[in-house]
Amino acid sequence: MFSLQKIIEGIAVATALAVGICGCAADEDMEEYRLAEEQKLTVYTSHKKEIYEPIIKEFEERSGIWVEIVPGGTNELLEKIRFEENGSGGDIMFGGGIDSLEVYSGEFEPYRPTQYDHLDHTYASETDSYTVFSKLPTVLIYNKKMVISAGAPRSWEELLSSRWKGNIAYADPVKSGSSYTSLQTMIQVLSSQYSQEQVLRNFSYNLEHDIAQGSEEAIEAVVAGEKLIGITYEEAALKRIEAGADIGVIYPEQGTTAVPDGCAIIKDAPHQENARLFMEFIVSEDVQRLLEDQLHRRSVREDVTNAEAIEEIPYDLNYSREHREEVLALWEELNP
Amino acid sequence: MGRAESMIKRSFKRELFVCFVLVALLPLLISDFSLLRVFKAKLSKDYEKDAMEQMKNIEENVVDFLNQMDRTLESLTRSHTILTGITETDSWLRSKAYKQLYEETQEFREYAWFHVLDLDGQCIFTTSSANQKTDLPPYWGILKVAYAHPDDMIIRRAGDGNASSLQLARAIIVNDECQGFVLAVLYEEHFEAILRSAYDNKNGIAILDRFWEEVYSTKTTREENLGQTLRQRRMSGEKIKQTTDGISFYIMPIEDSGLYLVLGKDTVFTEDITKTLMGVILTIALLCMLFCLFMASFTSEYLTTPIKKLTKAMSSVQNGNLDVHVDSKRKDELGQLSADFNRMTGELKNYMELQVQHQRELSDSNIAMMQAQLNPHFLYNTLDTMKWVGKVNHIPEIAVLSSDLAKILRMSISEEKFVRLSEEIRLVHYYMEIQQIRFSGRFSFDVELPMELEDCIVPKLIIQPIVENAVLHGVKEQDAGHIFLNVYAQNGRLYIEVTDSGAGMSEEMIQLLNSRDREALKGHIGFYNVATILRLYYGEAYGVYAESKKSGGTKVVLVLPINLEEMGQNAESISGG
Numbered sequence: 001m002f003s004l005q006k007i008i009e010g011i012a013v014a015t016a017l018a019v020g021i022c023g024c025a026a027d028e029d030m031e032e033y034r035l036a037e038e039q040k041l042t043v044y045t046s047h048k049k050e051i052y053e054p055i056i057k058e059f060e061e062r063s064g065i066w067v068e069i070v071p072g073g074t075n076e077l078l079e080k081i082r083f084e085e086n087g088s089g090g091d092i093m094f095g096g097g098i099d100s101l102e103v104y105s106g107e108f109e110p111y112r113p114t115q116y117d118h119l120d121h122t123y124a125s126e127t128d129s130y131t132v133f134s135k136l137p138t139v140l141i142y143n144k145k146m147v148i149s150a151g152a153p154r155s156w157e158e159l160l161s162s163r164w165k166g167n168i169a170y171a172d173p174v175k176s177g178s179s180y181t182s183l184q185t186m187i188q189v190l191s192s193q194y195s196q197e198q199v200l201r202n203f204s205y206n207l208e209h210d211i212a213q214g215s216e217e218a219i220e221a222v223v224a225g226e227k228l229i230g231i232t233y234e235e236a237a238l239k240r241i242e243a244g245a246d247i248g249v250i251y252p253e254q255g256t257t258a259v260p261d262g263c264a265i266i267k268d269a270p271h272q273e274n275a276r277l278f279m280e281f282i283v284s285e286d287v288q289r290l291l292e293d294q295l296h297r298r299s300v301r302e303d304v305t306n307a308e309a310i311e312e313i314p315y316d317l318n319y320s321r322e323h324r325e326e327v328l329a330l331w332e333e334l335n336p
Numbered sequence: 337m338g339r340a341e342s343m344i345k346r347s348f349k350r351e352l353f354v355c356f357v358l359v360a361l362l363p364l365l366i367s368d369f370s371l372l373r374v375f376k377a378k379l380s381k382d383y384e385k386d387a388m389e390q391m392k393n394i395e396e397n398v399v400d401f402l403n404q405m406d407r408t409l410e411s412l413t414r415s416h417t418i419l420t421g422i423t424e425t426d427s428w429l430r431s432k433a434y435k436q437l438y439e440e441t442q443e444f445r446e447y448a449w450f451h452v453l454d455l456d457g458q459c460i461f462t463t464s465s466a467n468q469k470t471d472l473p474p475y476w477g478i479l480k481v482a483y484a485h486p487d488d489m490i491i492r493r494a495g496d497g498n499a500s501s502l503q504l505a506r507a508i509i510v511n512d513e514c515q516g517f518v519l520a521v522l523y524e525e526h527f528e529a530i531l532r533s534a535y536d537n538k539n540g541i542a543i544l545d546r547f548w549e550e551v552y553s554t555k556t557t558r559e560e561n562l563g564q565t566l567r568q569r570r571m572s573g574e575k576i577k578q579t580t581d582g583i584s585f586y587i588m589p590i591e592d593s594g595l596y597l598v599l600g601k602d603t604v605f606t607e608d609i610t611k612t613l614m615g616v617i618l619t620i621a622l623l624c625m626l627f628c629l630f631m632a633s634f635t636s637e638y639l640t641t642p643i644k645k646l647t648k649a650m651s652s653v654q655n656g657n658l659d660v661h662v663d664s665k666r667k668d669e670l671g672q673l674s675a676d677f678n679r680m681t682g683e684l685k686n687y688m689e690l691q692v693q694h695q696r697e698l699s700d701s702n703i704a705m706m707q708a709q710l711n712p713h714f715l716y717n718t719l720d721t722m723k724w725v726g727k728v729n730h731i732p733e734i735a736v737l738s739s740d741l742a743k744i745l746r747m748s749i750s751e752e753k754f755v756r757l758s759e760e761i762r763l764v765h766y767y768m769e770i771q772q773i774r775f776s777g778r779f780s781f782d783v784e785l786p787m788e789l790e791d792c793i794v795p796k797l798i799i800q801p802i803v804e805n806a807v808l809h810g811v812k813e814q815d816a817g818h819i820f821l822n823v824y825a826q827n828g829r830l831y832i833e834v835t836d837s838g839a840g841m842s843e844e845m846i847q848l849l850n851s852r853d854r855e856a857l858k859g860h861i862g863f864y865n866v867a868t869i870l871r872l873y874y875g876e877a878y879g880v881y882a883e884s885k886k887s888g889g890t891k892v893v894l895v896l897p898i899n900l901e902e903m904g905q906n907a908e909s910i911s912g913g
Contacts, residue, residue, distance in 0.1 A: 035571065057495070058477055061492070061547075066570070286475045289473070293473055
């Protein structure tokens with residue numbers, strides 16, 4: 001009488017026809033707004049928004065390249081790069097301490113920017129897998145209301161003496177990268193007088209187990225007067241001062257370390273050319289000036305240094321990396 | 337699917353239902369959906385037209401405003417008073433310059449804040465009432481571009497925190513040397529003032545910069561986060577308009593300003609309307625479906641009821657009930673079928689009745705025959721004794737009589753119903769031997785039997801009664817009578833003629849004999865029996881016929897089919913039939 005198969009086919013055709021009528025009506029896409037691949041760049045960044053936003057915006061305006069920003073934590077992004085298939089993800093990693101970038105150097109495409117000669121080579125990558133971007137000196141801060149300028153700490157040793165016992169704001173180095181850097185700074189600066197263990201024991205003793213959970217919390221403790229002095233990095237302190245905090249910044253007499261963060265082109269980046277342009281841009285004079293003028297960071301360019309010069313002590317990256325577990329293990333033992 | 341198909345095909349009702357559903361639902365759904373689509377397309381066309389008009393209007397406003405701003409900023413850059421305000425630190429000159437700035441920007445202060453910056457980007461004067469810091473690095477952003485392009489007004493989006501703004505800047509050039517910048521900044525409230533009457537405020541609009549970052553947006557579009565979404569889509573190469581969008585929007589560049597205008601309208605068919613329409617369509621479809629179900633069951637009932645009745649009647653017939661009658665008042669093919677069925681059963685019933693009657697008649701003859709076979713063994717033995725008594729006492733007639741009689745008796749009481757023609761004729765011989773003794777040989781008897789017909793199978797004892805008739809009613813009274821038995825085949829039939837030389841029969845008698853009337857033939861029961869036996873065995877075409885010969889005497893003819901088959905089989909086939 002009839003074949004069910006045929007009828008079902010008929011229904012399918014008819015339905016497709018009915019749906020088809022709509023299909024053409026709604027499907028006018030705006031071809032003229034299609035972006036060519038040469039116009040794109042994907043930036044992985046662990047910087048804060050206030051850092052990357054003006055820089056990337058300016059890069060877009062100057063180059064005409066549309067930048068897709070993928071923000072995240074340093075380690076999170078580096079792991080992402082490691083696990084992403086080559087050429088399928090981002091183009092460039094913008095941010096992250098160079099010690100971290102060094103660990104992942106195999107994931108990066110070596111590149112030496114044309115401005116290389118103007119840059120500080122202290123922490124330059126041997127293989128050019130990353131390029132330094134800005135310096136973040138470790139500094140001491142004090143509450144200006146409670147500590148007179150003349151009485152503020154002057155040197156690293158003071159942190160180990162009983163003078164500031166119970167009055168030091170410090171973030172847990174297990175949780176905060178910058179805090180670990182300052183702990184290492186202390187160990188390395190004082191290595192001629194104290195052993196690593198002595199530094200850790202004396203310092204822990206002075207903290208009286210009152211340890212902040214993060215850098216922000218440590219600064220706030222000083223701002224609020226809960227602690228008299230603190231250890232943090234320069235940018236954080238200056239930013240807080242600009243926002244109206246009555247705290248002072250001290251660069252210790254022996255000097256301090258200024259470990260830079262960096263930027264690295266990802267291997268087989270889909271927009272290799274644009275990534276290079278971006279790299280050139282971030283070490284350009286304009287960006288480096290902006291770092292110093294507006295963003296409270298120190299330039300890695302030797303020809304752009306408005307900020308007050310500081311005594312820089314080289315930071316032994318290898319030592320820091322090799323002793324990390326040992327130091328943190330002892331730390332946790334001393335500060336349970 | 338095969339299972340579903342066979343499921344459907346197994347029932348007439350389901351087949352009908354599927355057909356009805358297809359016929360009713362498919363066109364309905366197709367037309368509904370097409371209508372919906374066409375309606376939608378048309379509506380969105382109108383919508384787009386309306387949106388485009390509004391956008392043109394907005395664009396005109398913005399372009400107009402930017403041109404005026406360009407002129408104003410240019411005149412500021414050319415103002416000597418303002419220049420001296422930058423270069424000189426004298427406070428009197430500065431306040432003069434400040435006054436100048438106020439006067440020049442009189443009519444636009446509602447729409448923007450004006451700043452005058454020195455070469456280092458430090459703000460010297462501002463019309464801003466709020467104490468906003470508008471220092472800008474001259475090596476960066478808009479000032480760098482303004483410096484590089486002193487003849488143009490530079491337009492840039494600026495984002496500080498969550499509030500974005502539009503900056504317009506022009507460099508102050510004196511003797512080919514840049515002395516500073518004039519800067520106008522437009523915030524949300526300024527855009528609102530500029531666009532106040534340019535569009536239907538039911539719609540949301542947004543102004544995007546070259547990289548599709550939001551410069552300004554009305555509240556609704558901001559809530560939708562339209563700018564960011566569009567940028568994201570453009571970056572990732574997705575479609576800019578997507579079907580899942582809650583609103584429909586239109587994008588156009590604002591002349592050569594590098595800005596884009598986006599207008600968002602509520603979608604023509606909101607989710608809600610579409611849902612309602614779909615609901616209506618589906619409800620109608622459901623009703624259709626129910627109606628189809630009802631119609632299918634009604635129609636199938638209408639069609640199958642007589643068929644079911646017929647089936648039932650037929651099975652009743654199969655069980656032997658021929659009295660069934662299918663009632664149908666219908667005049668269509670099915671009514672016809674019922675009527676035909678009734679006619680068929682009627683005829684079948686008649687036929688059956690006829691059969692039964694035949695059977696009954698046959699039984700009657702049998703009973704009569706059996707009654708005639710009373711105690712045959714005793715008779716037989718007696719006859720045998722008589723034969724021996726005759727022989728012992730040298731009375732050969734008695735021996736012959738009793739022997740012949742015994743043979744006749746034996747044959748007549750045998751179980752067999754059919755015999756060979758030759759045997760039947762031998763029996764007639766025995767009978768005639770007796771009669772000749774009885775009547776002292778006053779008549780002669782001859783038989784003409786062709787050899788090939790000797791083996792014909794005939795019912796037994798069909799010739800003897802006829803011959804007996806011929807003896808009793810024909811030649812008995814004569815001195816030299818003659819009986820002639822002639823057997824021949826003609827046209828596939830077997831004819832057995834018994835002719836006597838007697839007085840013949842009256843015409844009435846002949847008619848009586850041929851009439852087959854049992855009552856009338858009471859006195860000629862032999863004749864009647866033979867006629868009946870032949871008719872019952874072989875049908876109406878066969879039987880016994882009598883006629884008077886002109887030369888005197890009577891001729892009786894038995895007409896039978898020629899049957900040369902084996903006796904056993906023959907008997908069976910006949911009794912079976």
